[in-house]
Amino acid sequence: MPEYFSYAEQSAHYFNRAHSAPPSGPIVGPAAWKGSDIGPDEAWRLRLTEDQVAEFEAATAAACRTGKPVIALKAADFPLPTLAEEIARWREQIDRGRGFQVISGAPVGRWSRSEIEVFFWCLGLYMGRPGAQNPRGDLLGEVRDTGADTSDPYVRLYQTRSEIAYHCDAADVVGLLCLRGAARGGVSRIASSVTIFNTLRELRPDLAERLFEPFPLDIRNEDPSGSLHHIAVPPCRFSNQRLRTFYHSDYFRSAQRHSDVPQFTEDELTLLDLYEEIASDPTIRLEMALESGDIQWLSNHSIVHSRSGYQDQSPNQRGRELLRLWISLENG
Numbered sequence: 001m002p003e004y005f006s007y008a009e010q011s012a013h014y015f016n017r018a019h020s021a022p023p024s025g026p027i028v029g030p031a032a033w034k035g036s037d038i039g040p041d042e043a044w045r046l047r048l049t050e051d052q053v054a055e056f057e058a059a060t061a062a063a064c065r066t067g068k069p070v071i072a073l074k075a076a077d078f079p080l081p082t083l084a085e086e087i088a089r090w091r092e093q094i095d096r097g098r099g100f101q102v103i104s105g106a107p108v109g110r111w112s113r114s115e116i117e118v119f120f121w122c123l124g125l126y127m128g129r130p131g132a133q134n135p136r137g138d139l140l141g142e143v144r145d146t147g148a149d150t151s152d153p154y155v156r157l158y159q160t161r162s163e164i165a166y167h168c169d170a171a172d173v174v175g176l177l178c179l180r181g182a183a184r185g186g187v188s189r190i191a192s193s194v195t196i197f198n199t200l201r202e203l204r205p206d207l208a209e210r211l212f213e214p215f216p217l218d219i220r221n222e223d224p225s226g227s228l229h230h231i232a233v234p235p236c237r238f239s240n241q242r243l244r245t246f247y248h249s250d251y252f253r254s255a256q257r258h259s260d261v262p263q264f265t266e267d268e269l270t271l272l273d274l275y276e277e278i279a280s281d282p283t284i285r286l287e288m289a290l291e292s293g294d295i296q297w298l299s300n301h302s303i304v305h306s307r308s309g310y311q312d313q314s315p316n317q318r319g320r321e322l323l324r325l326w327i328s329l330e331n332g
Contacts, residue, residue, distance in 0.1 A: 003071070003072075003074055003075075003125060003129065004071060004129060004130045004131055004132070004139055005129055005130070005132065006131070006132055006137070007132035007134060007135050007137065009131065010132060010170065010171055011170050013172075013328045014172060014246075014300070015170070015246070017237035017239075017244045017246075017301075018237065018240070019212070019234075019238060020238065020240075021238065022209060022212050023241075023243065026198045026201070027197065027241070027243050029194070029241075030096075030097045030098050031098060031099050031243075031299075031302040032192060032198060033098050033192050033195060034195055034283055034284050035191070035282070035283065035287070036282070036283040038098065039286050039287075044098065044100060044101060045104055046090075046101070046102070046103050046104070047103075047104045047105050048105035048106065051082075052086075052105075053107055055080060055082060056080075056083070056106065056107070056119060057107065057110075059079055059080055059119075059122065060111070060115055060118055060119045060122070062077065062078065062079060063077045063078045063118050063119075063122050064114070064115060064118055070118055071121065071139055071140075073118065073125070074125065075122065075125040075126055077122065078118075078123075078125065078126075080126065084126060087126045087127060088126075090103070090297060091128070094173055094297050094298070094299050095329055098192075099192065099299040099301070099302035100190060100296070100298045100299065100303055101297045102288065102290075102294060102295065102296050102297075104291075104293060104294050104295075105293055106119070106293040106294075106295055107293065108178075108179055108292055109292060109293070116177070117140055120140065120175075120177045120295075120325065121139075121325070123295075124175060124327055127297070127325075128172065128328050128329045128330060129327065129328045129330070130325050130326065130327055130328075131171055131326045131328055132326075133169075133324065134222060135223070139325075141323065141324035141325075142321065142322075142323065142324070143176065143321065143322040143323070143324050144319065144320060144321040144322070163306070163308055163309040164306050164307040165249040165250050165276065166189075166249055166276055166279045166280075166305065166306040167247060167249060167306070168193075168245065168247055168300040168301075168304055168305075169300050169326060170246070170300070170326070171300055171326035171328055172299065172300060172301065172327060172328050172329045173297055173298065173299055173326070173327040173328075173329060174297075174298050174305075174324065174325070174327070175298075175325040176188075176290065176295065176296045176323070177294075177322060177323045177324075178290040178291060178292055178294045178295075178296075178322050179292060179323065180318060180319065180320055180321050181289065181290060181291050181292065182310035182312060182320035183310075183311050183312055183319075184310060185308045185309050185311055186289070186290075186307060186309075186310030186320050187307065187308040187310075188287070188290055188296060188305065188307055189280075189285050189287050189305065189306045189307065189308065190286050190288075190304070190305045191278075191279040191280075191285040191286065191303070191305075192284070192303065193243070193247060193301075193302055193303060193304050194245075194302055195284055196284065196304070197211070197236065197243060199278045199284070200271075200274060200275060200278060204270075204271075204274065206267075207267060207270065207271040210268065210271055211235045211236040211245075212234055212235075212236050212237070212238070214232035214233060215233060215234070215252050215255075215268075216230045216252070216258075216261045217230055217231050217232070217251050217255060218230050218251045218252075218255040218258070219231065220251065229260075230258055233246055244301040245302070246301075247275065247304050249272065249275075249276055252272060253272065279304055
């Protein structure tokens, strides 16, 4: 049995969100944070100790010695005698806590590209089950500027230097390992979707209710059969005092290009605009510049994320690049 999900399996797992009824009051808990409260002391960033780095290096060397292709590796090929429990705590923080965790100090500068891929893939196996990030089956994504045309409506913007609007990915957790940062820009912005919902509910409770009804989501020509152009996805689900949100500004909006999709009502447009305005509020969002060796883990149920546009040094130098994993949690 593969150690990873197909794109269809992962999507089905992620969107299988229990729902009872919209909440009758504000949602409280560690996931309902504000950037102005959580940001200054960087308690959300853990820096690897020398011993922890050494353990990761030894595990990476052991996995490489197996000679297996990266996606054939199992957690047992990457032995972590002390760090396995620490990773379980990261996973708990992402799933049941504030919804994100940043780890600094991975020794990417001392590894070859193949060693980096082995390390990140195997680390993902300890977090949960990796899954495909598109119908082509890409499991270890590369986030970099490929020179793709930003005016092409089908281009995935992570392949460009453009700003990316607030969104979630179709997996319980997204992990990013930074190999190189940008010369300027490329700032990661995250916000609690629980706080956004609570704020929206205070301002416009009538609009907040609409989040529990489906929105058309553009497929962007990623259906292999070519017959499916959009699907209906309710942004919010609420059960057992937990709000799970899937929000994708660009894909909700671009679904309007299909002739069988009704045009937004005035209230729906106001809802999307206000949702993104709240997420962008400097007191609500949290900004961080990812540097070489940083690993960012985010819950796609309780966090929305975006990125500012960026500039690289020059065409002759390697630019900003990150590796990406999509992870499903066993209890997701």
